[in-house]
Amino acid sequence: MRKVVKYVILDILRSKIIIGYTILLFLISFSVFSLEDNTAKGLLSLLNLELFIVPLVSIIFSTIYIYNSSEFIELLVSQPLKRKSIWLSLFSGLSTSLVVSFLIGSGLPILYFEPSPTGIIMILIGCMLSVIFVAIALLASVLTRDKAKGMGMAIFLWLYFAIIFDGLVLFLLFQFADYPLEKPMMALSALNPIDLSRIIILLRLDVSALMGYTGAIFKDFFGTTTGFISALLALGLWIAIPLYFSLRIFRKKDL
Numbered sequence: 441m442r443k444v445v446k447y448v449i450l451d452i453l454r455s456k457i458i459i460g461y462t463i464l465l466f467l468i469s470f471s472v473f474s475l476e477d478n479t480a481k482g483l484l485s486l487l488n489l490e491l492f493i494v495p496l497v498s499i500i501f502s503t504i505y506i507y508n509s510s511e512f513i514e515l516l517v518s519q520p521l522k523r524k525s526i527w528l529s530l531f532s533g534l535s536t537s538l539v540v541s542f543l544i545g546s547g548l549p550i551l552y553f554e555p556s557p558t559g560i561i562m563i564l565i566g567c568m569l570s571v572i573f574v575a576i577a578l579l580a581s582v583l584t585r586d587k588a589k590g591m592g593m594a595i596f597l598w599l600y601f602a603i604i605f606d607g608l609v610l611f612l613l614f615q616f617a618d619y620p621l622e623k624p625m626m627a628l629s630a631l632n633p634i635d636l637s638r639i640i641i642l643l644r645l646d647v648s649a650l651m652g653y654t655g656a657i658f659k660d661f662f663g664t665t666t667g668f669i670s671a672l673l674a675l676g677l678w679i680a681i682p683l684y685f686s687l688r689i690f691r692k693k694d695l
Contacts, residue, residue: 444516444521444525444526444529444530444533445529445532445533445536446533447533448529448530448532448533448534448537449533449536449537451533452505452533452534452537452538453537453540453541457501458501458537458538458541461497461501461541461545462541462544462545463545464545465489465493465541465542465544465545465546466544466545466546466548466549468486468489469486469489469545469546469549469550470549472485472486472489473549473552473553473554479553479554479559480554480558480645482553482554483550483554483558483559483562483641483645484645486546486550486562487562487638487641487642489546490546490562490565490566490569490637490641491569491602491634491637491638492602492634494542494566494569494570494573495569495570495572495573495598495601495602495633495634496598496602497538498538498569498570498572498573498574498577499573499574499576499577499580499594499595499597499598500577500591500594500595500598501538501577502534502538502573502574502577502578502581503577503580503581503590503591503594504591505534506530506577506578506581506582506590507581507587507590507591509530513526513530523690523691524687524691527578527686527687527690527691528687530578531574531575531578531683534574534577534578535570535571535574535575538570538571538574539567539570539571542566542567542570543563543567546563546566547563547566550562550563551563557644558641558644558645561640561641561644562641562644565637565640565641565675568633568637568672568675568676568679569633569634569637571679572633572675572678572679572682573598575678575679575680575682575683575686576594576597576678576682577594578682578683578686579682579683579685579686579689580593580594580597581594581686582686582689582690582693583689601632601633601634601635602634605631605632605634605635606635609625609628609635630671630674633674633675633678636671636674636675637675639671640668640671
């Protein structure tokens with residue numbers, strides 16, 4: 441398993457796409473902090489980068505890598521190796537590579553300009569989002585053997601979490617505007633890792649005042665240690681659940 445993980449990591453880190461992704465993250469992160477006098481505003485500007493680009497690259501690159509490695513995976517399956525070990529090795533290799541890329545690209549500038557608890561939490565959230573969307577990509581790629589369908593599914597899932605989900609929530613808010621929905625909104629936020637990550641970071645940046653009464657409700661829960669740990673556990677479930685189902689399907693799949 442270690443040899444497979446090492447091979448996957450070295451193979452990915454040599455990829456021009458990952459090298460370009462790392463350089464792009466570094467240039468954008470460094471530029472944002474250099475242009476802003478207030479580092480807190482720099483973190484806020486980086487928020488959209490972390491919430492949109494990181495999940496997009498993670499899910500698309502991971503999906504493409506799994507499909508392009510189909511012959512390598514078939515070779516591994518033909519060896520005396522457990523399918524569980526093979527799948528977890530691929531997941532570990534992809535996750536480690538993308539996390540390292542994020543840490544170099546955005547983590548180093550954040551630590552240099554804003555080495556505060558808020559900056560560290562932002563780095564942690566970025567790493568978790570990378571791993572979450574690797575897990576979702578593995579699930580999308582194992583559901584169908586057709587590369588076009590798998591890519592389409594991966595892009596749709598990113599669109600759903602990044603854009604469509606917020607539209608559905610706004611629709612519900614308008615439809616049930618006469619009812620107190622602040623507390624149900626906290627439960628709904630756990631159904632989207634991007635929204636949950638956004639809430640955690642915004643509360644750390646004390647921007648919750650701009651969110652009105654709903655922001656106060658979120659701050660009362662997610663602003664506490666218990667709420668913060670609960671949010672991290674929810675993000676952890678977003679890693680574990682897609683990985684579990686993808687592993688379950690892969691173990692029974694006829695390659």
